Structures are given as C-alpha cells and as structure tokens.
C-alpha cells in the first residue's frame with residue numbers, strides 16, 4: 001500500500017485514554033500491536049468495534065480508537081455475537097483475559113468457536129486474575145501459589161490453543177507480548193480471516209506472576225512458521241497445540257478457509273444487515289411504553 005492509498009492515519013486508532021496498567025505490563029505492547037493491525041488493514045474506526053470483558057487487559061476498549069463496549073465479566077463473546085447478528089458488516093474484535101474467556105466465559109468461548117462466526121477473539125493470557133490482585137486462573141500452572149491456592153494450584157491448566165482448535169475455530173495462533181512485531185502481524189492475519197479467529201497471547205504480568213516470565217519462555221518457543229507444518233491439517237495442529245513443557249509452539253498453528261462461516265450459513269445474514277433492513281420499517285412503540293406507566 002502506498003502512502004497515498006492510506007485513508008486512516010495511525011493516530012486515529014488511539015483515544016486520549018491511557019488505562020492504569022502497571023509499568024512494564026504486556027498490555028502496553030498489545031495495545032501497540034493491535035493499533036498496528038488496525039492500521040495495516042486500514043479498518044474504518046466507524047465500522048469496527050472492540051468488545052471487551054472485565055480485567056486489566058479489558059481496559060483496552062477505552063484506549064483503542066474504534067467503537068468500544070466494555071462489558072460485564074465473561075460476557076463479551078455473547079454481546080459480540082449479538083452485534084455481529086445485528087450488523088454483520090462490522091468488524092468485531094473481542095478482547096479479554098484468560099479469566100474472562102476461559103473461566104466465567106468458558107462456555108461462550110466453546111460455542112463461539114463451534115459456530116465459526118466471523119469474530120476475532122484476542123486472549124491476553126497472563127495465567128492469573130490480574131485486576132483482582134493475582135488469584136489462580138484456569139490457565140495457571142500447577143504449583144502456582146496465590147491467595148486462593150496458598151499451597152500451589154493442583155488443577156490442570158486449560159490449554160486455550162488446543163481448546164480453540166478442538167472446539168472449531170478456523171484460525172488459531174499463539175504469540176508473545178514480548179514480540180511486538182510478530183504479535184501485530186499475527187493479529188492482522190487473524191482479523192483478515194473470515195470466520196472465528198483466536199489469538200492467544202502469552203502475556204507477562206510483572207506484578208502477580210513470577211513464573212510465566214519472558215525468560216521462562218525464551219528457550220522453549222519454536223516458530224511454527226519455520227517448520228513444514230501444514231496449517232490446514234486439523235489433527236497435526238492439535239498435536240502441535242498440545243505441546244507444552246520444554247517445547248512450546250509459537251505463531252499461527254491452525255488455519256483453514258474450508259469451513260463456512262456462521263454468516264455464510266445463515267440465510268437472514270445474506271446481503272443487507274439486519275439493522276439496514278429494520279430501518280425501513282420503523283415501528284412506533286410509544287403506545288406500548290405508555291401502557292407501562
């Protein structure tokens with residue numbers, strides 16, 4: 001793209017709000033990467049919405065210069081689903097932590113993946129509940145000591161990449177908040193994908209999580225894009241996603257265009273969106289409202 005073809009300046013993707021994040025938090029890097037992706041795709045801020053849950057990371061919806069909906073905890077996905085049903089022409093990005101998306105919102109996560117709706121779900125996974133001061137989350141490692149697990153967590157952690165692929169998402173990637181450029185590139189590809197895309201970010205929480213630090217991952221990551229892995233192979237992608245321990249896959253892990261999206265399957269979502277159709281037949285509800293007074 002040449003400069004002349006660019007319709008939206010980088011600045012447009014920021015608001016004046018700077019959320020209260022700890023100095024050095026991975027949220028800053030994710031903010032930068034997300035803005036890069038929006039700019040790269042030249043998404044119209046008036047046709048784009050960021051639907052966030054509740055958590056440190058979810059404050060992102062205040063900072064990014066597109067429409068935003070700061071939701072209740074665990075319910076960002078159903079709200080985003082409703083928005084997409086009402087206006088499938090919008091670019092809908094869902095954003096929320098591991099607690100939000102895999103704990104209280106875990107049910108919605110599974111069903112959104114299975115539907116393959118054209119949503120992008122970004123999960124900053126800091127393996128802890130950051131905002132509420134560091135309790136055990138569904139992705140916490142075994143042995144992680146917190147106020148809610150003083151002797152160390154003994155529940156087996158959810159593997160979000162494995163869970164997303166097995167539930168039916170059609171683009172699934174794992175990135176790191178320590179690698180800004182890579183994160184931006186993968187977010188760009190995820191947003192451009194037609195269907196459910198899930199980007200799981202290993203995010204570093206410098207205040208509450210002293211286990212999952214950049215050093216912890218440094219020797220373990222290997223770049224999937226540097227291997228001969230066939231991204232469209234479901235079984236191989238699951239095997240790759242299941243790798244934890246000393247070797248952890250990093251990059252796009254599964255990608256297929258072969259599965260129809262929810263919007264393509266749903267006859268009412270062909271052509272005009274529901275909001276465009278509705279506007280032609282406004283219904284006067286004043287009598288009904290008066291009857292409640």
Ligand SMILES: Cc1ncc(C[n+]2csc(CCOP(=O)(O)OP(=O)(O)O)c2C)c(N)n1
Nearest residue numbers: 054055056057073097098099100129130131
């Ligand atoms: C229904 C409900 N239950 C619990 C809470 C308390 N709460 C707020 S944020 C949060 C977890 C945040 O963790 P996560 O989603 O991983 O995001 P992070 O803060 O780590 O970015 C919890 C339990 C709430 N706000 N609403």
